[in-house]
Amino acid sequence: MxxxxxxxxxxxxxxxxxxxxxxxxxxxxxxxxxxxxxxxxxxxxxxxxxxxxxxxxxxxxxxxxxxxxxxxxxxxxxxxxxxxxxxxxxxxxxxxxxxxxxxxxxxxxxxxxxxxxxxxxxxxxxxxxxxxxxxxxxxxxxxxxxxxxxxxxxxxxxxxxxxxxxxxxxxxxxxxxxxxxLSAPPRPAPLPAPTATARVALHTVTLDDEPDSLAALAAGQDGLVFAGFGVGHAPAVLVPALGELAARMPVVLTSRTGAGSVLRSTYDAPGSEIDLLSRGLINGGLLHPYKARVLLKVLLGSGADHDAVSVAFAERG
Structure with a gap:
């Protein structure tokens, strides 16, 4: 063959x-x-x-x-x-x-x-x-x-x-x-194919963004990928809504820039990566928002809980 x-x-x-x-x-x-x-x-x-x-x-x-x-x-x-x-x-x-x-x-x-x-x-x-x-x-x-x-x-x-x-x-x-x-990147072990359909929304932050739009998008979803500014930042006005969402579903923090990583411990202002991660958002690392959504859908569709999602993104982000 x-x-x-x-x-x-x-x-x-x-x-x-x-x-x-x-x-x-x-x-x-x-x-x-x-x-x-x-x-x-x-x-x-x-x-x-x-x-x-x-x-x-x-x-x-x-x-x-x-x-x-x-x-x-x-x-x-x-x-x-x-x-x-x-x-x-x-x-x-x-x-x-x-x-x-x-x-x-x-x-x-x-x-x-x-x-x-x-x-x-x-x-x-x-x-x-x-x-x-x-x-x-x-x-x-x-x-x-x-x-x-x-x-x-x-x-x-x-x-x-x-x-x-x-x-x-x-x-x-x-x-x-x-x-x-020329280079063989390390590849994590394959995941099980999802057996259920998980609903995962993607919100890309923009100038003068509004909490109501974020809340409406996330309604009825099983998870959310948030594409933040730069290294993983959000307008201060969105922070309470993001924290509330992270308390009831996995919310993955990514960057809308298209390259580079979300940071963990450099900026500590309202809406910074330190602030958002302290509110329960999951660091998406180097994963582009589109791919972070794919990974989150696969994980949730396979029955992964919040801790398992966090571990998977730490390994694959």
């Missing part, structure tokens, strides 16, 4: 009004015959990545896992790029195999000059089959760069170089068809 390719739709398959299936997509890839492992195609119902759900992603994860158990040396998933940084992290959290799980897609559809889909799929297939990527979990391959799902972000709405890892850089590259892993 070769590398399993699961196609979910997205820009990479959008040829005008038509959608390319896996056979049509791979037929347009020069050099595919040079792969050491052939591609075993599994077409899924195409869906825009903005409409993907946890249930759908977990279903693909189970199918990918079955392919590995049947002998696939690795897995490639093609999908839209809008939520790829989140789906990659979700898959990484629960992926139990040494075989790599590689996500890719395209920023230019097949009707445009410079369509990047074929090159990305070819590179992703090489990464999925490489011995050097075993044990690295879920990876994102774009533009001949290899990124750990934990760190990668989409940073530009149109650029083919949109996927970057601001805090670490790529873990490797595909150079002249050869996979070069």
């Amino acid at each position: 070769g590398v399993a390719l699961f196609t979910l739709g997205g820009t990479i398959s959008m040829a005008g009004r038509d959608r390319l299936d896996g056979a049509a997509l791979t037929a347009a890839i020069p050099g595919l015959e040079t792969l050491d492992e052939p591609l075993d195609i599994h077409d899924r119902k195409p869906v825009g990545s903005g409409s993907l759900t946890f249930v759908q992603v977990l279903d693909v994860a189970e199918s990918a896992s079955a392919a590995v158990r049947a002998g696939a040396p690795g897995v490639v998933i093609t999908q839209g790029t809008d939520t790829l940084e989140e789906t990659a992290y979700l898959l990484d959290l629960i992926w139990p195999h040494e075989e790599p799980l590689v996500l890719t897609g395209a920023m230019r559809n097949p009707t445009l000059a410079g369509h990047d889909g074929p090159a990305n799929v070819l590179a992703a297939a090489r990464v999925a089959a490489a011995a050097s990527t075993r044990g690295l979990g879920a990876l994102v391959v774009f533009n001949d760069e290899i990124h750990a799902a934990r760190w990668v972000r989409k940073t530009h709405s149109t650029s083919t170089a949109t996927f970057v890892s601001p805090d670490t850089g790529p873990v490797g590259h595909v150079i002249e068809g050869h996979v070069r892993v």
Whole structure:
């Protein structure tokens, strides 16, 4: 059995009004015959990545896992790029195999000059089959760069170089068809897949923010991710509401900046990280707010209590 390719739709398959299936997509890839492992195609119902759900992603994860158990040396998933940084992290959290799980897609559809889909799929297939990527979990391959799902972000709405890892850089590259892993980040043990649906809200703080908006957003939720200013700060007017929410649900403190960590002990004014953590908020560390929400949903959907959530974020943030 070769590398399993699961196609979910997205820009990479959008040829005008038509959608390319896996056979049509791979037929347009020069050099595919040079792969050491052939591609075993599994077409899924195409869906825009903005409409993907946890249930759908977990279903693909189970199918990918079955392919590995049947002998696939690795897995490639093609999908839209809008939520790829989140789906990659979700898959990484629960992926139990040494075989790599590689996500890719395209920023230019097949009707445009410079369509990047074929090159990305070819590179992703090489990464999925490489011995050097075993044990690295879920990876994102774009533009001949290899990124750990934990760190990668989409940073530009149109650029083919949109996927970057601001805090670490790529873990490797595909150079002249050869996979070069330059750093192997430590990967915590996989988590159990959630068995229940947890509702987790995300609030990004803004200038002149209002407590009523925060309270309304958090109503009926099981958890909240708060994307604060800078190193993890909030307007003083929001502090009482955040403390009240943290007393009844996990509230994870992250930064809206897109890179860098929430601090723990540098600033001690109302709304600072020391103040917010003392009120029960959980430090999200280096996790981007979108990924912190994914982790919190997985934890709560698996029955984790407040203490278990705190431990998991201390380990993974």
